[in-house]
Each structure stands twice: as C-alpha cells, then as structure tokens.
Amino acid sequence: MERRLFTEDHDAYREIVREFVVREVAPKLERWDRERLIDRATWESAGKQGLIGLGVPEEYGGGGQPDYRYQVVVMEEFARVGAASLISSFSLQDDIVVPYVKDLGTEEQKRRWLPGMASGQLIGAIAMTEPGAGSDLQGVRTTARRDGGDWVIDGQKTFITSGVNADLVIVVARTDPAAGSRGFSLIVVETGTPGFTRGRKLDKVGLHAQDTAELFFDNVRVPVSNLLGTEGRGFTHLMERLPLERLSIATSALAGAEAVFAGTRRYCFERKAFGRSIGDFQHTRFQLAEMATELDVTRAYHDAAVFALNEGTLSAVDAAKAKWWATETQKRVVDRCVQLHGGYGYMIEYPVARAFVDSRIQTIYGGTTEIMKEIIGRDLARAEAGRP
Template sequence: MHRRIFEDDHEAYRDTVREYLMREVVPYYGEWETKHLVDRAAWLAAGKSGIIGLAVPTEYGGPGESDYRYRYVVAEEIARTSTTSFGLGLGLQDDVTIPYISDLGTAEQKQRWLPGMATGELICAIAMTEPGTGSDLQGIKTTAVRDGDEWILNGQKTFITSGIHADLVIVAARTEPEAGSQALSLFVVERGTEGFTRGRTLEKVGFAAQDTAELSFLNVRLPETNLLGTEGRGLMHLMERLPRERLSIAVSAIASARAAYEWTVSYVFERKAFGQPIGDFQNTRFALAEMLTEINVTQNYIDNAVLALNQGELTAAEAAQAKWWTTELQQRVVNRCVQLHGGYGYMMEYPIARAYVDSRIQTIYGGTTEIMKEIIGREIARQR
C-alpha cells in the first residue's frame, strides 16, 4: 500500500491551497485560457494566501519554509483542479527563480527582489533557451561584454515561461567567448530596462493560459549589481539547480497522472455502454489496475526524492530518473484516460482533454527524456 509522506501541518496547508484555488483561480481559469494570460491579481492573492514564495527567508518577507512537501501539496491541488497553466508559473517562481536569487544573490540583491517575489508583486523568468540552442547550454550565443563598470547584453531567447508577465529575467549570457565551461554568467534584467523587448505571446499546443514569449536584448546596459552569482560560473550555477527544477516537473507529472486517473475512475463508473457501466468491462478494469499500479509505484520514488531534496541529498542522476520516468508515465496515463472517456475525452470542457494537451511538453522542457537518459548513463559509466 502506498504510504504518503505528509503530516498534519501539510494537510492543514492543503485546505488553504484548495480554498485559494476555488476562490481565486478556478472561476476565472477558462477566461485566462482564452486570452492566453493569467490575471496578475491571482499572483497577488497567492502571495497573501501564502501559496508562493514559501522558501523566501523571513528577513526578506517570506515564511522561510524550506520543506518541499508544501510545494508538493500545491502541485497536487493544481493538478486536481486542472489549473496547470497557472501552476507552471508558480512552479517557475518557487522552484527555479527564487532559489537562484536566494542562493546566489548578494544581500542587496535579495533585499531588492525577494520581498516582491514572495508577495507576487514581482514575477521572475529565467532565459536560457535560444532559437538555435535548446538543451545544449554551452551553445548559448547571447553575449555580455564588460564596458567599464557596466555590462552590455545582446542576444535573443525563446520559449521563455512567464516571458510576458516577467518583471525580472535571469539571463544566461556568454562573457568569455573561448572559456569553455567558464564562458557563461548570469544577469538579472529588470522590466523597463532600455533595449529589453518582448515578442508576441507564443501559441502553444497546451498550457494556453501560461504566457510564453520571445525576448530580445539589444545593447542592454546593466550595472555590475545585476550580475547574479560569480562571473564565469554561470554554467555551474545552472547545473547545480537543475535537480530541483527537474524534481518540480516530476512532482507535477505524478500529480497530474493521479488526477487524470481519478477523473477517469469517476467517469467510467458513471458512463454506461451496452447496459452497464464501462468500468465493469474487463478491459477497463485491467487498464485502471495497470495505471494505478504504475502511479503508486512511481509515487513512492517521488516521495523519497522529495525527502532527499529536503535533506540536500538528491543527486542530478536521481532527479533525471524522476523527471523522465514521471513525464513519460504522465503521457501514457493521460492518453489511456482520454481513450476511456471516449468522445468526451476530446472535448476541452472536460479536464482530461486539457490534461492531454498540457502533458505533451513535459518530456521536453527542463531537459528532454533523451538528455535525462544521457545524464543517468554518464553517471553509471562514471561509477565503473
């Protein structure tokens, strides 16, 4: 039997998250999907309800909660309500950008940005991917050239999550053309900086309400105080934080798989065919049995990975295993659940249809399945 890792405080927090989603997100979600943008009021309400900025230290206005199980609760409730476009933005803020600022920022940078990130007033994006560069971070062509006590940033980024809403963008740029792994540095570009422009909101297959954009930087002048972390250590900074990002995707994937399964169980025992619920057909029962088993077995691995992250013990290879397996499982489960819904599974008014289009990207962003297997394979070879 699957044994969950949550305690009473986590379940009490779950009630808070559910109440927030039902009040501030669910009633408006369809409108956001149509206009391809989440209302910023939902972000501000999330800050007031303690739904974002959980790990922001208390001295910078956050709750200072480092236990990832609280983020796990948020991911599960987002999946249950099928509001994953909104959840993607929250995940980026809490699991990716806030840790960059908290871990790498100077005291001045933390004071400047973290309080607003904790309240939802400042939305942050991270810009790594370029039109010609995906998973190969060493292929980044965006440049930052020192000019006195400033940096001049030039380049283009694409597929940037929260690209339209972003008030801050962490940008990976090449600062030493021939320095190999020490060629990259990270910079924070703020809204309104001259030369920083956004393209159109990109039309995606899924995650319709989540704003994804192209960003351009033309002779953007940045003060030294906008360099994040150590010059020339950008690639290392990125690699060190990818395990948490990949676990975040894995947590979302397993939560979404379970939500799809539970919607389908309810549907097949209500829907009738040939005079009986379709859940009473052997094929349906076998499909449900297979999905439940895979979900429960996988969830145990993810639960253990979350506890390892809490202890600072989650390795890159373990996070890669979690990421590729759960996202591939999510696609298998959602696809089978659509089939069991029949024609209704293809109607966007049903959450399973939204889950179907939202799930496809999961095996691609944050590192493709193929890249994850390469990371794991290299670790196996290294240990020989």
C-alpha cells in the same frame, strides 16, 4: 508499504490551498485560457495567502519554510482542477527563480527582489533557451561584455516561461567566449531596461494560460551589480539547481496524472455502454489496474526524492530519473484516459482533453527525456569505468 509524505501541518496547509483554488483559480481557468495570461491579481492574492514565496526567508518577507512538501501540496491542489498553467508559472517562480536569487544573490539583490517575489508583486523568469540551441546550453550565443560599470547584453531567447509578465529575467549569457563552459554568467535584466524587448506571446499547443515569449536584448545595459553569483560560473550555478527544477516537473507530472486518473476512474463506473458501466468490462478494469499500479510505483520514487531533497541529498542523476519517468508516465496515463472517455475525451470542455494538450510539454522542457537518459547513462558509464 508506504511512508506517509505529509504531516498534519501539511494537511492543514492543504485546506488553505484548497480554499484558494475554489475562490481564485477554478472560476478563472476559462478566462485565463482565452486571454492567454494569468492576471497579476492572482499572483498577489497567492502571495497574501502564502502560496508563493514559501522558501523565501522571513527576513525578506517570505514564509521561511524550506520543506518542499508544502510545494507539493500546492501543485496537487492546483492539479485537481486542471490548473496546469498556474502550476508551471508558480513553480517557475518558487522552484527556479527564487532559489537562484536566495542562494546566489548579494544582500542588496536579495533585499531588492525577494520581498516582491514573495508577495507576488514581482514575477521572475529565467532565460536559457535560444533558437537553435534547445537543451544544449553550450550552444548559447547571447553575449554580455563589460563596458565600464555596465554589462552590455546582446542576443535572443525563446520559449521563456512568464516571458510576458516577468519583471526581472535571469539571463544566461557568454561573458568569456574563449572559456568554454567557464565562460557563462547569470545577469539579471529588469523590465523597462532600454534595449530589452519582448517578441511574440507564443501560441502553444497547450498550457494556454501560461505566458511564454521570445525575448530580445539589443545593446542592453545593466549595472555590473546585476551579476548573479560568480562571473564565469553560470554553467555551474545552473547545474547545481537543476535537481530541484526537475523534481518540480516530476511533481507536477505526477499530480496531473493522478488527478486525471481519479476523474477517469469515476467516469468509467458512471458511463454506461451495452447495458452496464464501462468499468465492468475486463479490458477497462485492466487498463485502470495498470495505471493505478504505475502511479503508485511512481509515487513511491517521487516521495523518496522529496525526502532526499529536504535532506539535501537529492543527486542530479536521481532527479533526472524522477523527471523522465514521471513525465513519461503522465503522458501514457493521460493518453489512455482520453481513450477510455471515447469521443468525450476529445472535447476540450472535458478536463481529460485539456490535460492531454497541457501535459505534452512535460517530457520536453526542463531537459528532454532523451537528455535525462543521457545524464543517467553517463553516470552508469563512469561508475563502470571506475570499477576494479
């Protein structure tokens, strides 16, 4: 029934990733959580091993490999040890920031930023969300005005992933307040620029090792050459790249859910209660059967979406379907796995407990489940309106 997602080349790459996880990830998870930060040495080590920058063309120091299945391998292997924060941080770099620079950047911009991003020496972020705006990009108030050869940026952003570590931030700003959706532009602000400051490292429910911050822009001057893409087409640029971002979140959700389910299944047949393993009780078997089925069905849709992405045919609507379904499935699966662990499921030392707090954000960021359903619903309404 299944169409195998991976080839022998992907399997060989998986061994490289798995060795990296044993050496560089698993031993550091607790320290990262305590420090609320992933050390930069790990980023650079990942760059040397080819775990980031895969999609960066070889001429800019990257792997020159556009096949998204390699990214899936990385997320699956990180998920096996519960490294959700690392998944989020690395996928932001590779699935969001790098494509913006690669696809929209000038030759000078690409040569300035892509080599460092491929090596892990430059960490990127994208600043969209603002206090009070949330998923409503039309509500962005941060402004950028031309002043001679500079853009002058004023405003505030929040919930910015990699906001503490970031060396460069792609800022969504209004460059023409009177132009509506045609008045947004993307402008890169680099660390150390006067007037650019970072606020609190936000204390989140989960994903503790992933640095998330408030960013402030007070009369920040950057050269006109830091405009990314076309002035006034920022909103379009965002919409064009959201399918990859949302598939990335779907991938991390599925990988995380499958990892937690695998651990829970083993636990159920090792844990004894009333003289037998809890997996021998019908209710437990039914729970496991339901989760296995949901994950298999989700995997089928996800893998089809990955093939579509590689072929350049993944639509925004199909990506929205993958995002909301996979993340809601993850939420349901993890919650039931906690229940099957009993009291141990509430102990943070158990992977299922960490997964419980780490996974809760998945249905929120990258566009909430409600926003995903609205995208799908609008498409259905348009199709119905166009029927003869």
